[in-house]
Amino acid sequence: SQQGEEDPQALSIQEGENATMNCSYKTSINNLQWYRQNSGRGLVHLILIRSNEREKHSGRLRVTLDTSKKSSSLLITASRAADTASYFCATAYTLFNKFYFGSGTKLNVKP
Amino acid sequence: DGGITQSPKYLFRKEGQNVTLSCEQNLNHDAMYWYRQDPGQGLRLIYYSQIVNDFQKGDIAEGYSVSREKKESFPLTVTSAQKNPTAFYLCATGSGQGGQPQHFGDGTRLSIL
Numbered sequence: 001s002q003q004g005e006e007d008p009q010a011l012s013i014q015e016g017e018n019a020t021m022n023c024s025y026k027t028s029i030n031n032l033q034w035y036r037q038n039s040g041r042g043l044v045h046l047i048l049i050r051s052n053e054r055e056k057h058s059g060r061l062r063v064t065l066d067t068s069k070k071s072s073s074l075l076i077t078a079s080r081a082a083d084t085a086s087y088f089c090a091t092a093y094t095l096f097n098k099f100y101f102g103s104g105t106k107l108n109v110k111p
Numbered sequence: 112d113g114g115i116t117q118s119p120k121y122l123f124r125k126e127g128q129n130v131t132l133s134c135e136q137n138l139n140h141d142a143m144y145w146y147r148q149d150p151g152q153g154l155r156l157i158y159y160s161q162i163v164n165d166f167q168k169g170d171i172a173e174g175y176s177v178s179r180e181k182k183e184s185f186p187l188t189v190t191s192a193q194k195n196p197t198a199f200y201l202c203a204t205g206s207g208q209g210g211q212p213q214h215f216g217d218g219t220r221l222s223i224l
Contacts, residue, residue: 030210042115042201042215043154088153092210098169099213101146101154 004032004072004089004102012108019076021105023089024069032065033090034074037104043088046074081111114138117202117216123224124189124196132187132219134202140214142207143185147171148199148218157200160185161207189221197222 004025013019023032031050035043049056049065049072056063062075076083086104093100118133134143142161146154156169160179174193179185189196199220203213 033210033212040199040218040220042117042217043203043213044215045212048212090213098156098159099144099210100156103151103153106151 004091004100006087006089006102006105008105009103010106010108012110013079015079015081015109015111017079019079019083019107019109021074021087021107023072023074023102025072025089025091025100026070027093028067029091029093031092032063032072033092033099034061034063034072035088035090035101037086037088039085046087076107079107079109081109083107084109115202115204115214115216117200117219119219120217122219122221124221125224127191129188129190130221132189132200132202132221134185134187134216135183136185136202136204136214137183138204138214139182140204140206141182142205143179144203144205144213145169145175145177145185145187146201146203148201154201157187 004023007022033048034046037043047058049063060077065072086106088101088104090099090101115136124130144159145157155171158177160166176188201218202216205213
C-alpha cells in the first residue's frame with residue numbers, strides 16, 4: 001500500500017501542551033499534506049510541504065519532512081480544546097494526481 | 112459562497128437497492144474525487160475524474176459507479192453489488208495539478224436498513 005501511516009493512533013493532552021504526530025510513507029512523493037477532520041465533517045487542508053523542503057510553519061503548526069526516512073511530523077504548539085480533531089497525512093503523487101491518506105491520529109485536548 | 116455541497120447528509124439503503132450520492136462544486140475545479148471512510152480509518156479512493164466525461168477507478172471501485180457530465184457535478188452510485196456499503200462518503204475537488212490540496216464536502220453517511 002502507498003498509504004501513509006500515522007503514529008500515535010490516539011493522543012490525549014492538556015490544553016497548553018504541545019502535540020506531536022508522525023507520518024511514515026513507503027514510496028517517493030511529490031509532496032506531503034496534513035489535513036484535519038472534526039467529528040462527522042469533511043477534511044480541511046492545513047499545510048503542504050514539498051519533497052525538497054525540510055520544514056514549514058503556519059501559525060501554531062510546524063511540519064517537518066525527512067525524505068531519507070520517508071517520514072513527516074506535525075507539531076501543534078500551545079494546543080487548545082478547539083484543536084480536538086483527527087489529523088491525517090496525505091501523500092501526493094503527481095504522476096497519478098492521486099492522494100493516499102493515512103489512518104489518522106485522533107487528538108483530544110482537555111481544557 | 113464557494114464550496115462543495117454533498118447531499119443528502121444521511122442516507123439509508125435497502126437490500127438490493129441502488130442509491131446515488133450527490134456532489135456539486137462551484138470552485139471551478141477540474142478534478143473531483145470520491146472517498147470512502149470507515150470508522151476510525153483513513154480515506155480510500157473510490158473513483159476520480161480529472162476532466163468532464165472522463166473518470167478513473169480508484170483503489171476500491173467495485174460496487175460503485177460514477178458519471179461526470181458537467182464540470183460542477185460528480186454523482187456516485189452505490190450499487191447493490193456493494194455488499195458492505197455502510198460508511199462515510201466524502202467528495203473532494205482539486206485543481207488537478209501537481210498534487211495541490213484537495214477541498215472536501217461535509218460527507219454523506221450511508222447506512223443499511
